[in-house]
Amino acid sequence: MLIRRPPDIRSSEITAESVYRRRRAVLKALALSPLALAGCGRGAESQAGQAANAGAPLEVARRGAYVVGDPPTDYDAATHYNNYYEFGTAKDDPAKNSGRFRPQPWSVEIAGEAEVTGRFALEDLLRPHPLEERVYRMRCVEAWSMVIPWVGFPLGDLLKRFRPTSKAKYVAFTTVARPDEMPGLAYPVLDWPYREGLRIDEAMHPLTILTVGLFGRTLPNQNGAPLRLVVPWKYGFKGIKSIVRIAFTERQPVTAWNRAAPDEYGFYANVNPAVDHPRWSQATERRITGAGFGLFGNRIATLPFNGYAEQVASLYAGMDLRRYY
Amino acid sequence: MAWSKPPLFALCLLPLALLAWDATRGSLGPDPVAQLEHRSGDWALRLLLATLAVTPLRRLTGVAKLVRYRRMLGLFAFFYVCAHLAIYLLIDLGGYWTQLFDEIAKKPYITAGFAAWLLLIPLAATSTQRMMKRLGRRWQQLHRLVYAVPLLGVLHYAWMVKSGNVIAHRAPLYYGASFAALMLWRVPWARLRGGLRTLRAGTAAATRCPTPAARR
Numbered sequence A: 001m002l003i004r005r006p007p008d009i010r011s012s013e014i015t016a017e018s019v020y021r022r023r024r025a026v027l028k029a030l031a032l033s034p035l036a037l038a039g040c041g042r043g044a045e046s047q048a049g050q051a052a053n054a055g056a057p058l059e060v061a062r063r064g065a066y067v068v069g070d071p072p073t074d075y076d077a078a079t080h081y082n083n084y085y086e087f088g089t090a091k092d093d094p095a096k097n098s099g100r101f102r103p104q105p106w107s108v109e110i111a112g113e114a115e116v117t118g119r120f121a122l123e124d125l126l127r128p129h130p131l132e133e134r135v136y137r138m139r140c141v142e143a144w145s146m147v148i149p150w151v152g153f154p155l156g157d158l159l160k161r162f163r164p165t166s167k168a169k170y171v172a173f174t175t176v177a178r179p180d181e182m183p184g185l186a187y188p189v190l191d192w193p194y195r196e197g198l199r200i201d202e203a204m205h206p207l208t209i210l211t212v213g214l215f216g217r218t219l220p221n222q223n224g225a226p227l228r229l230v231v232p233w234k235y236g237f238k239g240i241k242s243i244v245r246i247a248f249t250e251r252q253p254v255t256a257w258n259r260a261a262p263d264e265y266g267f268y269a270n271v272n273p274a275v276d277h278p279r280w281s282q283a284t285e286r287r288i289t290g291a292g293f294g295l296f297g298n299r300i301a302t303l304p305f306n307g308y309a310e311q312v313a314s315l316y317a318g319m320d321l322r323r324y325y
Numbered sequence B: 001m002a003w004s005k006p007p008l009f010a011l012c013l014l015p016l017a018l019l020a021w022d023a024t025r026g027s028l029g030p031d032p033v034a035q036l037e038h039r040s041g042d043w044a045l046r047l048l049l050a051t052l053a054v055t056p057l058r059r060l061t062g063v064a065k066l067v068r069y070r071r072m073l074g075l076f077a078f079f080y081v082c083a084h085l086a087i088y089l090l091i092d093l094g095g096y097w098t099q100l101f102d103e104i105a106k107k108p109y110i111t112a113g114f115a116a117w118l119l120l121i122p123l124a125a126t127s128t129q130r131m132m133k134r135l136g137r138r139w140q141q142l143h144r145l146v147y148a149v150p151l152l153g154v155l156h157y158a159w160m161v162k163s164g165n166v167i168a169h170r171a172p173l174y175y176g177a178s179f180a181a182l183m184l185w186r187v188p189w190a191r192l193r194g195g196l197r198t199l200r201a202g203t204a205a206a207t208r209c210p211t212p213a214a215r216r
């Protein structure tokens, strides 16, 4: 498919030289980092994996606007303990099995109810957006949590450039599916490719971000390189990784976990201590800080909307959150 | 044979020692609490299955004295379940330990695990020679409960695995298959076959026999 340029950049988006230079550095970092070492043989796999894990440093234009007080999880834990079933279902599988994944070059298809659609190179998609660091809580539906400094920009800023029409009620996302690079795809654990979705007002909410990095460095493969979603008031599985398609839809899109087990994973998946998962309580969570930290005192109370109720509860005014879990 | 008990005792303690060693060195990975839960739970289940394997092994090898190890293995299984529960209550839930009751009531996998622990208590309490003598035949009947424990343990494990994860996470299946094999071995096949034969002979005889009415 033809790779298009995104819609014209408005004058308000024309950037100062210094900012521009910073962005060049960002793009260079993105291009250089994860697996520019493509083509390494099997023997070099673990090395390539390490190179990807290391992550190239990113230039961050803004910090400190969104920070939670809790201390961040350490880098090693955040990058070696997570779920990314395309690379295996154990928590350490993504870091172990993602060495062959190639997040460069990358393009994203924009489709559906918008004036501008087509396939766009990642660099062109990212160009107008200054990167900022946001330290968010990350609450997994499995009742563990982390605190992660993401590097990204508001999803809404990107979506607006494609001028969604009045029919665009939802946004659907799709993860790449490359069986050769993603060994987990061999198992029919989920109905691949992984899919997620948001209501358009959720997608446009300023807390919702697209991220290209964490801890000031580009995303390692196992964390969803080169582009992933972060919605801090929802369970972690909503944060779809390695996005290749974004579609504006009129109807609520199918999402992978909801399809696999509708009574366990809802479309909304807002963090809610009052609505239990059928097989475990959501009232509390185990905060993962990292190896070497104490064994005791890691359990904390889970907050409604993961602590972001003040900013997002109004999105769901009048909705029965037990029904729309 | 008596000499072999202390080494077996030490061997059974080894997993706990390694776990404690890893915990103090901070080498249990990013989620040490889950590691403690998983490793203690795994050893509880393995030791239960090992306990159930003693009798078949004794019959197969003809080494009757193997039965001496059965009690030690069973008690160690109980010990690991207790450690497992203590880890969950004191380390994982900590200040939120009352959540346990909620979990027992609401979560099938915790209900099964807790039921297994409850069943093990009377077995451990009556495991001494004295109790064995005192209870006599009733001791045997009581200790049949042991067969339910690994079954509940396997269910506990199978039910905690996340939906969709089942295919990729086969461990509960392997434990379940081992348990099934140990139980199938116990089915008195010969007696069943014998019973079937007499039953068949019985029905054959019945058809050959004239009905009471015809006889009259």
Ligand code: HEM
Pocket (backbone or CB within 6 Å): B034, B037, B038, B039, B040, B041, B042, B044, B045, B048, B081, B084, B085, B088, B110, B112, B113, B114, B115, B116, B117, B149, B150, B152, B153, B154, B156, B157, B160
């Ligand atoms: C006394 C009540 C029990 C409680 C409260 C309990 C609790 C737990 C918890 C919280 C986990 C970890 C779940 C997770 O990470 O999602 C677990 C795992 C496990 N438990 Fe239990 N458990 C109990 C009894 C038992 C018993 C009796 C057995 C064995 C017969 C057992 C065997 C296991 C096994 C095999 C695992 C998983 C190990 C793995 O993932 O490698 N548990 N248990």
